[in-house]
Amino acid sequence: MHRTTALPISIAALLRACSTAACAMAAPTPHIPPPRELLRPLAVPYRLLLGPGPSNLSPRVRAAGSQQIVGHMHPEVLQVMEEIKAGIQYAFQTRNRITLAVSGTGHCAMEAALINLLESSDTVLVGNNGIWGERAADVARRLGAKVHELLKPPGEYFTLRDIQEGLAQHKPSVLFLTHGESSTGVRQPLEGLGELCHRHGCLLLVDAVASLGGVPILMDQQGIDVLYTGSQKVLSAPPGISPISFSERAREKMQRRKTRPPSFYLDMSCLASYWGCDGEPRMYHHTGPVSSIFCLREALAGLAELAARLPTVTTVRVPEGYNWKEITAFLMDKHSIEISGGLGPTAGKVLRIGLMGHNATQDNVDRLLQALRDALQHCQHSRL
Ligand code: PMP
Numbered sequence: 001m002h003r004t005t006a007l008p009i010s011i012a013a014l015l016r017a018c019s020t021a022a023c024a025m026a027a028p029t030p031h032i033p034p035p036r037e038l039l040r041p042l043a044v045p046y047r048l049l050l051g052p053g054p055s056n057l058s059p060r061v062r063a064a065g066s067q068q069i070v071g072h073m074h075p076e077v078l079q080v081m082e083e084i085k086a087g088i089q090y091a092f093q094t095r096n097r098i099t100l101a102v103s104g105t106g107h108c109a110m111e112a113a114l115i116n117l118l119e120s121s122d123t124v125l126v127g128n129n130g131i132w133g134e135r136a137a138d139v140a141r142r143l144g145a146k147v148h149e150l151l152k153p154p155g156e157y158f159t160l161r162d163i164q165e166g167l168a169q170h171k172p173s174v175l176f177l178t179h180g181e182s183s184t185g186v187r188q189p190l191e192g193l194g195e196l197c198h199r200h201g202c203l204l205l206v207d208a209v210a211s212l213g214g215v216p217i218l219m220d221q222q223g224i225d226v227l228y229t230g231s232q233k234v235l236s237a238p239p240g241i242s243p244i245s246f247s248e249r250a251r252e253k254m255q256r257r258k259t260r261p262p263s264f265y266l267d268m269s270c271l272a273s274y275w276g277c278d279g280e281p282r283m284y285h286h287t288g289p290v291s292s293i294f295c296l297r298e299a300l301a302g303l304a305e306l307a308a309r310l311p312t313v314t315t316v317r318v319p320e321g322y323n324w325k326e327i328t329a330f331l332m333d334k335h336s337i338e339i340s341g342g343l344g345p346t347a348g349k350v351l352r353i354g355l356m357g358h359n360a361t362q363d364n365v366d367r368l369l370q371a372l373r374d375a376l377q378h379c380q381h382s383r384l
Contacts, residue, residue: 052182052210054232054239057295061237064298065291072288080297081275081288087300088243090307091212092227094219098246098268100275101231101296103289106209108266109228109242111139113205115261116246116254116268117174117226120144125172125202127158130183132207136176143262148172154184160192167200173253174203180211187215194223203250209233212243213303225250231292237299241292312360315342315350319376324351326379327372334378335371 049056057065070076081100088099102112114136118124122145126137129152140147148170152158158177167175175197179188190206197204203225208217212227213234219227225247232239246254246268254268261267265286272278274285318324324341328351331337342350355364 052233053230055234055236057238058236058299058302060298060302061295064294065238067291067294069290072290072293073282073284077288077290077293078276078282080293084243084293084297084300085275085277087297087304088245091229091243091300091303092217092219092245093221094227094245094247096219096245096247098251098272098277099244100271100277101241101243101293102228102266102271103241103286103292105232105239106207106228106230106242107135109209109230109244110136110207111263112242112244112266112268112271113226113228114139114143114145114174114176115263115266117203117205117250118143118145119257119259121258122146122174123148123170123172124174124176125150125166125170127152127163127175127177127188129156129158129186129188130154130178130181132178132181132183132209133176136178136207140176154181155186157181157186157188160196163193164196167197167202171200172202174205176205177207179206179208179217180215182210187211190217190222190224194225197225198223198249203247203253209242219245219247231296231299235296235299235303237295238292241289241296243296312354312356314353314355315346316353317350318342318348322376322379324348327351327375330375330379331371334374335367337368337371339368 047056084101085099088101089095092099102108104112110132114124118140120143124140124145125148126133126140128134128137128149133149137147137149148166150158150162150166152162163175166172175193177188177190177193179190180186181188194204204223205226206217206224206228208227209230210233211217212229217224217227226245228242228244229235230239231237231241231243264270269278270283270285273280273283274288276282318327318341328339328341331339339354340352342348342352346352353368
């Protein structure tokens with residue numbers, strides 16, 4: 001066999017090569033000095049983010065983001081990815097195998113959905129009642145698909161009849177709708193839509209970037225074929241990693257493709273393999289954003305815990321060293337506020353706060369918090 005390079009080279013040769021390279025590298029003088037602004041410390045002010053996203057990070061998500069990283073394919077990260085998949089399945093209420101998080105923001109998930117579902121031979125019907133329908137139509141046109149827009153004035157949503165007419169007229173293979181239209185503040189009802197689409201041989205693709213976690217959404221029961229969301233809204237994680245899930249119907253459509261998806265980075269078969277969704281050994285596809293993965297895991301854990309909470313009656317652990325009776329009596333005597341102690345298995349352990357109906361107001365929450373602060377200061381003597 002003809003060999004052009006003899007490997008390995010000797011250490012002496014390596015040292016010679018390195019010193020030559022070092023001389024070569026030392027020769028040119030950089031013309032651009034280090035930017036002065038980078039030599040100052042990073043300054044990030046605290047802001048209460050009450051816009052349509054991003055929202056502030058929860059403390060547990062911040063803690064996850066400041067963890068040291070490990071290799072993105074180390075077993076510990078793969079385990080966290082498994083937990084994320086389970087968390088997304090829970091958040092989306094789906095048992096879909098292809099459930100994962102794409103490395104990018106909500107737009108990335110939108111592109112991942114359209115790039116994998118559509119070929120140039122496909123017709124897509126896009127519900128356009130705000131900016132997100134416009135964006136989806138733009139992406140689909142770039143893919144060369146036939147795009148029809150179902151238009152509604154901003155502020156309105158699509159009825160089952162609107163959609164039925166659109167499906168009958170255009171015979172699309174995919175319908176795109178935005179669940180929470182953040183440009184207009186409108187929620188698109190989803191009841192009956194999956195069934196309607198499937199009767200017309202069409203897949204239902206739903207953008208839930210601004211709604212998931214805040215408004216109930218039941219992917220399997222509602223017959224949604226592709227659902228995605230972002231990390232920076234209700235999940236309160238940093239932007240840059242986006243949960244997405246594909247139904248069996250959607251998976252079959254992707255398998256029937258005649259052409260490969262025009263993006264390597266967003267090719268769902270590669271991503272499904274990387275995320276261990278296909279039962280095969282995982283394949284390296286890209287370097288997973290390890291810190292974002294940790295943050296998303298904690299955000300989904302927060303959602304899982306929250307979902308088990310009753311919004312009408314809040315139970316708060318009695319602070320250590322305090323007597324619950326003193327606290328409730330203090331609130332009643334000094335603030336004329338009734339709250340209760342625990343009951344049955346929680347007797348002596350929790351305070352129970354009801355915020356129901358007419359009483360469920362911000363003012364009452366503020367008043368109670370103020371009174372509790374006062375109680376914690378004045379019930380010191382009752383500390384055990
Ligand atoms: N869809 C909806 C409904 C949104 O509100 C947003 C973000 N405002 C997006 C998609 C795009 O998400 P991102 O900015 O994370 O790319």
